[in-house]
Amino acid sequence: MKKFYLALLFFxxxxxxxxxxxxxxxxxxxxxxxxxxxxxxxxxxxxxxAQKFWPVYNGYFNEIKQARKDHPxxxxxxxxxxxxxxxxxxxxxxxILNSDDRVNRIFTVENKFRQQLLRELQNRQRFKKFDQxxx
Numbered sequence: 001m002k003k004f005y006l007a008l009l010f011f012x013x014x015x016x017x018x019x020x021x022x023x024x025x026x027x028x029x030x031x032x033x034x035x036x037x038x039x040x041x042x043x044x045x046x047x048x049x050a051q052k053f054w055p056v057y058n059g060y061f062n063e064i065k066q067a068r069k070d071h072p073x074x075x076x077x078x079x080x081x082x083x084x085x086x087x088x089x090x091x092x093x094x095x096i097l098n099s100d101d102r103v104n105r106i107f108t109v110e111n112k113f114r115q116q117l118l119r120e121l122q123n124r125q126r127f128k129k130f131d132q133x134x135x
Contacts, residue, residue: 035113042109043102052096057106060089 039057040050067081086107093103 031117038113038116039106039109042112043097043105049096053093056089056092056096060085060093063088 036054039045043053045053063085064082067078067085071078071081090103093106094100097103097106
């Protein structure tokens, strides 16, 4: 009987371990990895360019996030801040990418990724609502 209770306890502990939900940052990290791959592919970054690009881009993106926090309800002030941040980073991006066209493409690729992410989330919500599996 002791072995049965010990096995049951062991099973319950393992069950709790395996059934635990993903940590909250896991989804954000997954999206960031997908975003990096998407932007790298869309901009045709070489390995050398990517090594230089991502630290600069992360600084740029952190400033954009901070601007959103600073102006949560003022869309015009946020947009003005974003334009200033883009102007500030334009030269840094140009040194890495060697072309104004590729620098401008960063911003369009960002929007394209955001739109695709939004569509994917909407599709998942719709499938969840109808209790179907996505294709």
